[in-house]
Amino acid sequence: MGLTSGLFGWLTIIAAVGFGALTVWLWPRLARQRPTRIAARAGLVIGGQALVLIAVVTLLNDSFGFFGSWSELLGSGTVRQVWTAGAGTAASPARLVTITGSSIGTTYLGGSALHLSGGQLATGPGASALTARAGAGKGAGANSPARSGAVLRITVHGQYSGISEYDEYVYLPPQYFQPAYARARFPVVLALTGYPNDTINLMHLLHLPAIAARLTGAGQIRPAVYLMLNPSVALPRDTECTNIPAGPQVATFFGRDVPLAIEHAFRVQSARSGWSVIGYSTGAYCAAKLAMLYPDQFAAAVGMSGYYTAARDRTTGNLYGSSVAYRNENNLDWRLRHLPAPPVSVLVASSASGEKNLPGTLAFLHLIHPPMRGFSLILRHGGHNYFTWRRELPQALRWLSHLLTPALPGSAG
Amino acid sequence: MPGLTSRTLLYLLAGLVLVAWVGLIWGWPRLAGRGAGRIALRATALAVAQATMLSLILVAANRAGNFYSSWSDLLGRYSGGGRLTALHESRARSASAITVLGATAIRVPGRPRDTAVLERVRVHGQISGITMTAHVYLPPGYARGARAGTRYPVVVAISSAAGSRTSPYGSARLAASATREILAGRMRPSILVTLRPGPGTDRGCVNVPGGPQAAAFLTQDLPAAISTSYRVAVRPGGWGLLADASGGYCALATTLTSAAIFGAAALPPAGYQAPPGPPVVPHSPQFARQDNLLWLARHDPPQPVSVLFTGTTRAAAPFLALARAPMRAASTPLATGPWPLAHVLDWLGRALGPGQARA
Numbered sequence: 001m002g003l004t005s006g007l008f009g010w011l012t013i014i015a016a017v018g019f020g021a022l023t024v025w026l027w028p029r030l031a032r033q034r035p036t037r038i039a040a041r042a043g044l045v046i047g048g049q050a051l052v053l054i055a056v057v058t059l060l061n062d063s064f065g066f067f068g069s070w071s072e073l074l075g076s077g078t079v080r081q082v083w084t085a086g087a088g089t090a091a092s093p094a095r096l097v098t099i100t101g102s103s104i105g106t107t108y109l110g111g112s113a114l115h116l117s118g119g120q121l122a123t124g125p126g127a128s129a130l131t132a133r134a135g136a137g138k139g140a141g142a143n144s145p146a147r148s149g150a151v152l153r154i155t156v157h158g159q160y161s162g163i164s165e166y167d168e169y170v171y172l173p174p175q176y177f178q179p180a181y182a183r184a185r186f187p188v189v190l191a192l193t194g195y196p197n198d199t200i201n202l203m204h205l206l207h208l209p210a211i212a213a214r215l216t217g218a219g220q221i222r223p224a225v226y227l228m229l230n231p232s233v234a235l236p237r238d239t240e241c242t243n244i245p246a247g248p249q250v251a252t253f254f255g256r257d258v259p260l261a262i263e264h265a266f267r268v269q270s271a272r273s274g275w276s277v278i279g280y281s282t283g284a285y286c287a288a289k290l291a292m293l294y295p296d297q298f299a300a301a302v303g304m305s306g307y308y309t310a311a312r313d314r315t316t317g318n319l320y321g322s323s324v325a326y327r328n329e330n331n332l333d334w335r336l337r338h339l340p341a342p343p344v345s346v347l348v349a350s351s352a353s354g355e356k357n358l359p360g361t362l363a364f365l366h367l368i369h370p371p372m373r374g375f376s377l378i379l380r381h382g383g384h385n386y387f388t389w390r391r392e393l394p395q396a397l398r399w400l401s402h403l404l405t406p407a408l409p410g411s412a413g
Numbered sequence: 414m415p416g417l418t419s420r421t422l423l424y425l426l427a428g429l430v431l432v433a434w435v436g437l438i439w440g441w442p443r444l445a446g447r448g449a450g451r452i453a454l455r456a457t458a459l460a461v462a463q464a465t466m467l468s469l470i471l472v473a474a475n476r477a478g479n480f481y482s483s484w485s486d487l488l489g490r491y492s493g494g495g496r497l498t499a500l501h502e503s504r505a506r507s508a509s510a511i512t513v514l515g516a517t518a519i520r521v522p523g524r525p526r527d528t529a530v531l532e533r534v535r536v537h538g539q540i541s542g543i544t545m546t547a548h549v550y551l552p553p554g555y556a557r558g559a560r561a562g563t564r565y566p567v568v569v570a571i572s573s574a575a576g577s578r579t580s581p582y583g584s585a586r587l588a589a590s591a592t593r594e595i596l597a598g599r600m601r602p603s604i605l606v607t608l609r610p611g612p613g614t615d616r617g618c619v620n621v622p623g624g625p626q627a628a629a630f631l632t633q634d635l636p637a638a639i640s641t642s643y644r645v646a647v648r649p650g651g652w653g654l655l656a657d658a659s660g661g662y663c664a665l666a667t668t669l670t671s672a673a674i675f676g677a678a679a680l681p682p683a684g685y686q687a688p689p690g691p692p693v694v695p696h697s698p699q700f701a702r703q704d705n706l707l708w709l710a711r712h713d714p715p716q717p718v719s720v721l722f723t724g725t726t727r728a729a730a731p732f733l734a735l736a737r738a739p740m741r742a743a744s745t746p747l748a749t750g751p752w753p754l755a756h757v758l759d760w761l762g763r764a765l766g767p768g769q770a771r772a
Contacts, residue, residue, distance in 0.1 A: 020463075024455045031445035041438050045462060052463050053470065160672050162714025245694075246702035246712075249670075256673040260649055295540060296633055321699035325623030339626065340542040347497070354482025368500060371539075379495035383482035387489045395494045 003070045004062050004198075012055040019048045064205065065198030067235065068167070072196070077237030077317070079163050079248050096261035100167075101153035104143055106209035108151045108169055108200065116152070146177040149213055151203065156229070158257030161249040163233050168199050171209035173216060173223040176267070180409040185267050187224045187274040187404035189397075190258070190290075190298075192231045194281030195238045195315070202228040205386040206280070211393045220394075221401035225268050229258070231279065231286045238315040241286035242330055245321035254286070255294035273405045278302040278396060280389045285311070288332055288346050288364075292372075295342035300403045302396045304349040304389050307357055308332040308364035333364055341372035347399050348374070349392045351382035375399065417484050418476050426469040433462040510537050510638035514546070519588055527553035527596055531588045536608075538634030541626040543612050547635075548575065548584035549643070550605035552595050564646040566765040567639060568653040568758070569631070569675075570607045571660030573615065581753050582657045583607070594758050601762035603653075604643055606635070610663045617688030618663035619704065631663070632671040650676025650717060653761045655754070657681060662688050662706070665720070669709050672716040677764035679721040679757045682729035682744065707731060715740040719764045723747050723757055 001008050023044045030037045030044075060066075067073040102114040151171050157164045175181045189212075191202050202208045208226060215221045231241050233250055243251045263270050275298045277287035284306020291301035310331040312319065320327040328334040346368065350361040361376075368374030377395055382388035415421035437458050444455045474480075481487040512535040519529040530551040537544045552565065570587055574580035581587070584607040594600035611618045611627040618627040636652065639645055652675045656664035661680040666688070668678040685706035694700035702708045715737040722729035722744040729744040736742035745760075747753040 020456070020459055023459060024452060027441070027455050028445045028447075031442040033442060038438060038441075041441050045434065045437065045459070048459070049463050049466055052467060056467060056471075160714075160716060245697070245699040246708075247699070249713075252670075260673065294633075296637055318699070321694060321697045321703065323622050323694040323697050323700060325621075326694065326700075329620075329622055340539060342540055349495075351482075351495075354479070354486060356479045365500060370501060374500035375497060376500070377495050377497045379491075379493075381482065381486065381491050383486045384479050385481055385486065387486065387491060391492065391494055395497050399497065 003058075003073060004065075004068060009055075009058055009062055012051070012058045016048070016051040016055040019044075019051050023048055065201045066196045068198035068200075072235035075234075075236055077234050079234045096157050096159060096257075097265035098155040098157075099152050100155060103151050104145050105148045106151065106171065106207075106213050107203040108153055114145065114150060114152075144177075145172070146174055149174045149209065150177070151209060156258060156261050158253040159260060161253040161257050163248055163250065163253040163257070165229060165233055168230065169203065169228040170262075170266070171203075171212070171226040171228065172266070173213065173225070175216075175223040175407065175409075176225065178409075181223075181407060183267075184407040184409060185269045185274070186407040187222075188227055188259075188262065188268045188276070189224050189400060189404075190227045190229065190254070190275070190277045190287075192229055192277065192279035192283030192286050194279070194283050195232050196235060197230060197232070199228055199230040201386075206389055206393070208393065211390065212397055215394060215397055221397050222404075222406040224401070224404065224407075225262075225266060227258070227262060229254070231283055236315065237317060238282065238311070238313075240282065240311050240316055240319060240330070241289055242319045244319050245323075245326070251290065251293055254290055255297055259297055269405060269407075271405070272297055272299045274299075276300040276302070276400050276404055278304075278400070279306070280304040281306065281384065282311075284348070285332070288348070289330070291344040291346060292332060292335060292342050295344045298344060300345045300347070300400055302347045302349070302400065303361075304392050304396070305351075305355060305357055305384050306348065307360050308348075309360065310334075333367055336364070336367035336369070336372075341369050343371040345373040345375065345403055347377060347396060349377040349379070349396065351379040351388060353381045354383040354388075356384075414484070417472070417481060417487060418479075422472060423469070423476070426465060426472055429465045430462075430469050433458075433465045437462045510539060510634070511535070511642040512537070519592055521553070521592060521596060524553075524596065526557075527592075529553050529588060529592045529595075530555065531584060536635060536638050538630040538638070540633045540637075541630040543625060543627065543630040543634070545608055545612055545630070547606055547608035548588075549639070550584070550588045550591060550607070551643070552602040552604065553592060554602060555604075555644075559644070562644065564644045565602055565604045566646050566648075566651055566653065566762070567604045567606060567636075568655055568761050568765070569635065570605060570655040571610050571618070571663050572607070572657045573609055573659040574657065575607045575609050580657075582655070582660075587655075587754065587758075590752050590755050591758055593752065594755055594762075599755075599762075600759045601766055603762055603765070604639070604645065606639060608635075610660050614690055615659065616690045616693065617666060617704075618660075619666060619688055619693055621693055627663075628667065628671070631667055632674050636674055649673055651765055652676065653765050654678040654680070655757065655761060658683065661685070665706050666704075666709075668718045668720060669706060669713065669716055672718045676717065677719045677721075677761055679723055679761055682722040682724040682732070684731075707735070710735040710740075721745060721757065721760055721764075723754075 030041050099116045102112050102116055103109040104113045151169055154168055155166045216223050239250045241250050243249045277290050277298055279287040284303030287301040288303045291298040310327045348361050348365055350358045365374050365376050514533045516532045521527050532549045534549050535546050572582035574583050577583035578585045595602050618631050620626045620628040654664040654675055658681050664678045664680040668675050688704050693704055717739040719741045726744045733742050
């Protein structure tokens, strides 16, 4: 029974209500004013409270998608699978990304609306195959990818890090499926969630593809491919996009493996001027860090409600091999003080009122120096929640659109 | 109405919880009678007690996590964006990554059109901040291929003897050997870059935490600089490494951890259980493992690289035993005579070509 299944949710509610009913029924038996009876009353109320709390927390988890499964909540905190290419063969690039589902529009609804599966991807000269197959039988009707775009659910395998991520998503804009853009290569926005998060929050709660689609339709931004990933590759551990000594090389996964995989599977740009990262909370730290560690892969990063130092707490464990010096290297403020500034553009967002991270954000911002470029987006009010980030997205996406190389219709790339 | 994140609200709720719980547990007997009215009262009192406690917990959690900063925030009443400002308007002029300090022609008797060039350059690493001198060998036909836009794979030769005229790993003899192999058709025309293992003391070209970022120089700065100034073939894993004992750890470590850039390496067999010099991070078992290349080969996912150990099979046995697909490993002794690295260069040319590398 899944952690986020309706069945489990109802079970917690029934348990809480049932225990309450039990308490009401047992009431008269505990009516005598004796210490043991009084203690029993307290016990029943506390027990019932615990069950109510569990039901409420379960409901909150269903709504906010902190943990999508039992293994994410209670797992061992190791990467889900170390993928090997198989004996005797070099990895076929097409298998670095597997499509496990698809929906037309800006959110994933389950199923496979585009009838794609497994290795049915379009690469290189056959790029129009995805367009043709997606459009076949649907024409240019209201419910076609060429009008509404499509979200694919994918599995990404890291060729170098061996890390795999399941149930991640990529939004392909309507233009991706239009004949005029059949050979065009699109810029990529890699979107990262916070911690702990279910990747689907990027659609259900952040509304990222929907907001992007609205802005593109209004001509305010240029079409891009939105890659939606979870920065936590080994939930429940918070790996903070770090290359952990003698552990998972998570920075390599996002900085090298993911671009390689996506470039093989989709018609996207390969130069750094076509790649960017955006994230909130832990995703903001990851976005800035990935751009700073891999300026040869990413030209721009947006961090919303982020922190820019090196985290270490119960959920991260020992990320730095017990080395203060290595921890410093993962502290973005420290890097700006001690290492050359990388040639990237970073936009940091926060709120003047309502966010604890404002001082840290401003500290990071003011450490930025050429050739790195810093930008800030400060709201008047806003807390650490999706309302805030949805309000920051239009300006953030417009900022990214100006910096990234656009897809050119009628071109060969 | 007290603010959502105010202490007032917290104390208020705490007070309500106290009253509700004490009242409930102490007043229990009063609600103990029979009848639907009594039962309804009990349920209500219980629900109130639990609701106030729940509210207190949720408000406290919200304060701790700063999720919703006010009632308006909670209800989604804020709207609109904010001020977007740029910190710096001016762009810094970035220094040129490659400065050519001199060039030597390598002429082949009887073949005036097949002149190779050996340049001495300074490479400025913009990411690592490291600057090093190096030699860049451009194969015969490089200049002629400019119009056709011919691109070349790159082999980086790492040795403390990089500047030597007598060592087979020095730039001069490598250039001569490569020219000979290329003109004989045994080696694919390639660009060679010869340099020392790192600035200052040799630490095996790892990124020393708090110290020189030698790996960043080798895997990010050098490829970027060379690719900007020369016509380099673009292919994941399309660069190769060649090293003697002084550069062996660097070459193997780089191949095992940066296979996205370096897909082939030729180096002497050795233990490689620690980088040269003192421990990179003392007292860290994790770094000791991470820097132990035998441990890496055993525990990391196998990388899509080809490694040629230039020595005896027995000496190379520990790594040969660990190589699993898609990693390929083999060994070959150095040749005797004036061209000990000729067949190694040939192998690198094949390993970096399109298609399967044959170890």
